[in-house]
Amino acid sequence: MKLFIDTGSLKDIEKLVPIGIIDGITTNPSLLAKEEEDHRQILKRICDLVRGPVSAEVVATDAEGMVREGRDLAAIDEHIVVKVPFGPEGLKACGRLRADGHRVNVTLVFSAAQALLAAKVGASYVSPFVGRVDDIASDGMRLIEEIVEIFDNYDFATEVLVASARSPMHVVQAARMGADICTCPATVIEALFKHPLTDIGLERFLKDWEKAQAVKA
Numbered sequence: 612m613k614l615f616i617d618t619g620s621l622k623d624i625e626k627l628v629p630i631g632i633i634d635g636i637t638t639n640p641s642l643l644a645k646e647e648e649d650h651r652q653i654l655k656r657i658c659d660l661v662r663g664p665v666s667a668e669v670v671a672t673d674a675e676g677m678v679r680e681g682r683d684l685a686a687i688d689e690h691i692v693v694k695v696p697f698g699p700e701g702l703k704a705c706g707r708l709r710a711d712g713h714r715v716n717v718t719l720v721f722s723a724a725q726a727l728l729a730a731k732v733g734a735s736y737v738s739p740f741v742g743r744v745d746d747i748a749s750d751g752m753r754l755i756e757e758i759v760e761i762f763d764n765y766d767f768a769t770e771v772l773v774a775s776a777r778s779p780m781h782v783v784q785a786a787r788m789g790a791d792i793c794t795c796p797a798t799v800i801e802a803l804f805k806h807p808l809t810d811i812g813l814e815r816f817l818k819d820w821e822k823a824q825a826v827k828a
C-alpha cells in the first residue's frame with residue numbers, strides 16, 4: 612500500500628520523505644490556507660521534493676471553472692493530480708480533465724455509491740474520508756471495504772485513496788483491506804514507527820554491548 616502525507620507543510624515533507632516510505636502528497640484548501648507562501652509556489656516545491664503524485668484541489672464549484680483551474684494547477688508540475696469535489700459538476704470536470712490527459716482525484720467521497728460514480732467517469736483516485744465518517748458515529752473503514760469490493764468486482768483502474776485517516780489503526784486496516792493508498796497527517800505516520808518493545812530492546816542491546824566492551828578492556 613502506498614503512503615501519502617496529507618499536508619501543505621514543507622517541514623513535514625522534508626522530515627519524512629528522506630526515510631523512503633512516502634509515495635505522494637495530498638493537499639486541500641484548508642491545509643494550504645495554513646501556509647504563508649503562495650499556493651502555487653508551495654505545490655511546486657512539494658513536487659520537487661516528492662517526485663510522486665501531489666493532489667492539488669480546485670475551489671471552483673462549476674465544471675467549467677474546475678476544468679480551467681485544474682488545467683492551471685496541472686501546468687505547475689507533471690506530478691500534480693487535480694483534485695475535484697464529488698458531485699455532478701465535479702464528475703463532469705473529471706471526465707474533461709481525464710480527456711486532456713490529466714490525473715484526477717475525486718474528493719469528499721462519503722459513500723460507496725459516490726465512489727462507483729467517480730470510477731465510472733475514469734477518476735484516477737477516489738478519496739473516501741474515513742475519519743469524518745467516524746465523526747458522525749458511522750463506520751469509515753466499512754466504507755473502504757465496500758469500495759475495494761466494488762472496484763475489484765469490475766476491475767476499475769481507479770485507486771482507492773483512504774483519506775481523513777486519523778490513527779495508525781486506520782492505516783493498518785486500510786492495508787488489510789487492500790486499499791491502494793492511505794493518506795494521513797505527519798503525526799499519524801510518525802506514530803506508525805512507535806513500539807515500546809523496540810525502544811526497550813534497543814536499550815538492552817546497547818547496554819549489554821557496553822558491558823561486554825568494559826569487561827574486555
Ligand code: E4P
Binds near residue numbers: 740743
Ligand atoms: C484528503 O485528501 C483530505 O485532505 C484529508 O484527508 C481530510 O482529512 P481531515 O478529515 O482530517 O481534515
